[in-house]
Amino acid sequence: MAKVALGSAREIRANWSKNVEFAPTQVVHPRSEREIVHHIARATAHGIGIRAMGAGHSFSAIAKPEGALLTLDHYRGLVHLDSDTGEVTLRAGTRLWEIGPMLAQHDRALEVMGDIDRQSIAGAVSTGTHGTGGRFTGVSGLVTGLKIVLANGDAVWADSEHNVKLFEAARLGLGALGIIVEVRLRTVPLYKLHRREYSAPLEETAARFLETSMEQDHQEFFFVPSGRRAVVRELNHVPAESSNRGMGRVRTSIESEVVGNGALALANRLVQAVPATKRPLSSAVSALMPAGEAVHFPYRLFVASRRTRFRECEMAIPASRFGEAFEALTRALEGSTRSLIFPLEVRRAAADDVWLSTASERDTVYIAAHNPLHAESDDYLHLVHDTLVAFEGRPHWGKMHWLRETELRELYPNFEQFVSVRDELDPDRLFSTPYLDSLLGG
Template identity: 35%
Template sequence: MITRGGTRAGGWRNWAGNQRSTGVDVVHPAGADEIAAVLAQAAAAGRRVRPIGSGHSFTAIGRPEDVQLVLDRHVAMVDVDDTGLVTVQAGMPLHRLNAELAARGWSLTNLGDIDRQTVSGALSTGTHGTGARFGGLATQLRGLALVLPDGSRLRCSADENADVFAAARIGLGALGVLDAVTLQAEPAFALRAEEGPARLGDLLEGFEEFMTSTDHVEFYWFPHTDRCLTKRNTRLPLADGLTPLPRWRAMWDDEVLSNAVFAGMVAAGRRRPELIPRLAAVTAGGLGRRTWTDASHQVFVSRRRVRFVEMEYAVPRAEAPAILTELHRIARAGEFLASFPVEVRVAAADDIPLSTASGRDTAYIAVHVPARTDPGSWFAALESMAGSVGGRPHWGKLHGLDAATLRTRYPRFDEFTALRARLDPGGVLGNAHLDRVLGPVGG
């Protein structure tokens, strides 16, 4: 058993089960002083530390080699002021933050479709939602406090240590351990959700028009078919009233169909892969329409109980239709049998050095396979096509790129690695994965 604030030798696995570690020291610090002590002790002993949140990354970004620093005791709400600036300890899970904000009349501007991550993990890996006018979660940051590898602390904002703030908004856990973060919330709002079927060809022909047709737009394409499920969420004042789905309908759609039935189809496809195209057609054929209005965080977030591994590439928005057209050809030709839908989203350009949307309006294309499944040529095809247009992989999702290639995709890559060398010259906050994607410290 782990005692409060104690250390034990233990093992770890991520949510998908594709990343594991054994025989590491697991520590659960509470407060910045305890975090600083862990880092200082590790640095003195020549050991490496990886902070971890909820383990929702598919890459080995959080995989510990010597010491794992778990932030599950560092989860307090620090402050919410009357302008919507909310400061929280970095281990707070997003679902709890959403509930805390809603109770006070505030909402985050945009969210991804999973809320099980910690604030620190979501920020550090570049979590984003969808919306042509909106950036990822890190664009809502207004300040942060880092515990550095030598145990010192650094407060950062646009006005204080601005160079560190600029990079640490998406820091990969490589610059320091996030202690507390300040996010800009906005008055709570509702979303009118409209879901329904569409044809892939129609969406690709009018891609820009469709993806900008309202505030938050995405679609899911079912490989081996030309069918898609579209999701269009429009921002509305809470004062206009809410019309949430009846409880029975939400349970049937989101738990029974989207999770239990889908899990059965995925399992059937694993046993008999030749059935996957037929199962995809059955799933796509059952798509219906539904419209409802609810608090924003209730609409942004979906329940994901079927475990998978994922690759997602950010590409210039105009390039997405051609890539999806080629993926459709591959699936239609049977070159890979894909049982999960392909997710397509968009985001506005931002100015964060390691953001996948840095400097350009972006489309995101995500492919998935069931957990414990070889992604094979499906992931390889997306990676190759995205690479031909300068695509950038999500930092928390599977990819095969190294620092030499990533440097060509990010104009400010060397700015980030130079800052890393300054803040962590001993490579305390490293692991083999970061050595691959960022290069060795000072290398």
């Protein structure tokens, strides 16, 4: 056996948003599949749990270990790109920011990405990371196969023809079924994106969103509680030969300059001290939101960097209920002292057939709210969460929420099937934690 890299239990202390502290008994950084199998066998022999962590970019305690923590930081990169099918197989620790340039060398690209690219591919898949677009699914919907090391130490390949139930469960598996070592994804021929950001009346933007988010490839909008305007962001696919432009604007995009901007924290402190400033400050922040255009490769334009940290709750509601849910939400935000001047983000995804996907078997609209890191309470996130739960809201598995097994079971048509795959493959709960048990049952 090759020497296994061991880390200090203190080296990983918390998730990105610093609201979940980690206290693993041990941190291991395997460099091969053999080492991963070895760590699983060792955890089993010692009767301790083991949990995989990607980049620690979940806001919930989903990655928090009970015993040993295994990272795949040293298990990254391309395994294979199939020139016939265009499918790419990646080591599970590969970061999303590594994938775009790697695929571009082979004239391929991912058809959709979320707001950031710091996550690992296994972490993104395991919580159902998504972007926006009425004709596009989240990342789990792009998975066509995966290899996973199970609690009994077997490394198993699963796809739509082999180990089918495992495939259905593990392409959004919450780390509950084993350690994913490879992920195979569907890709598309290389393209560029044309991004446009502009301000528009909020009421009209929301009223037309179901229609416009099907017309544009990737559309989303941002709005501030008590504000009257939205910033709309549209990304459309253009030929790969298109000239790059507007890259100055890339740095002043909505996420990097508004969602991740310290000035908002200041505005919110002011509102807390003088509530009457809420309406004028909301209008001022709405007016500040940037506008502009850019053309570049998708891995540059889908994502933005986050300079400041925050906590986030995101709910997936059936698209058919978006109109009434949005009205209820804006009313709740307007009438509450708990709401903040921090842009909410509204996105769209096509229905998919992934068992635990937030868009499982339903066309979906996502609404996300952010809380600055310094905020003393999460009352504001609770307000958004509770309002949208009433519209069959399914919480993002990697973000903050307050639903537990009994409620979640009702929201997912294939919940029971997932649980029975887990029971079969991990009867002794090697990969389990109290948080995971609260979601899936013990």
